[in-house]
Amino acid sequence: MDFKLTTRRADSVFIVDLAGKITAGDALPALRQTIRDEVAKGHNKILLNLKDVSYVDSSGLGELIMALGTVTQTTCAKCGATVFKDDEGNWDPCPQCESRDRKPWGQLKLSNPGRQVTDLLQFTKLYSVFDVHESEEQALASFKSR
Numbered sequence: 001m002d003f004k005l006t007t008r009r010a011d012s013v014f015i016v017d018l019a020g021k022i023t024a025g026d027a028l029p030a031l032r033q034t035i036r037d038e039v040a041k042g043h044n045k046i047l048l049n050l051k052d053v054s055y056v057d058s059s060g061l062g063e064l065i066m067a068l069g070t071v072t073q074t075t076c077a078k079c080g081a082t083v084f085k086d087d088e089g090n091w092d093p094c095p096q097c098e099s100r101d102r103k104p105w106g107q108l109k110l111s112n113p114g115r116q117v118t119d120l121l122q123f124t125k126l127y128s129v130f131d132v133h134e135s136e137e138q139a140l141a142s143f144k145s146r
């Protein structure tokens with residue numbers, strides 16, 4: 001099956017149902033645009049449901065990492081502005097309010113990874129980088145607990 005992407009909501013969580021192969025081609029820009037659109041709309045709880053994903057290659061994995069970075073980008077804890085690192089990798093104070101308190105903007109979780117995706121995440125040591133849940137119910141519950 002080719003790549004397919006559909007979206008739905010469960011309360012405050014925005015669910016992206018992915019299906020087929022997440023590989024170089026149509027899948028990557030579609031996923032990237034969806035994440036960007038949701039972040040632009042202020043949807044800060046995003047669940048990527050991988051239940052029907054049959055295969056992820058390295059470029060697909062890179063796209064998942066980019067999605068995670070987009071949703072969990074570091075923001076000012078006071079005013080919500082995006083904050084950046086300087087050339088030495090230290091965090092600059094907030095460009096708007098000078099605060100040095102930071103927090104991730106949103107949460108992105110994965111649910112229902114199949115065997116190949118699970119193996120890929122573990123092999124690349126990314127399983128713990130992502131918040132992976134075995135079922136959608138568990139993932140949704142974990143959003144609420146924070």
Ligand SMILES: [Zn+2]
Pocket residue numbers: 076077078079080081094095096097098099
């Ligand atoms: Zn600020």
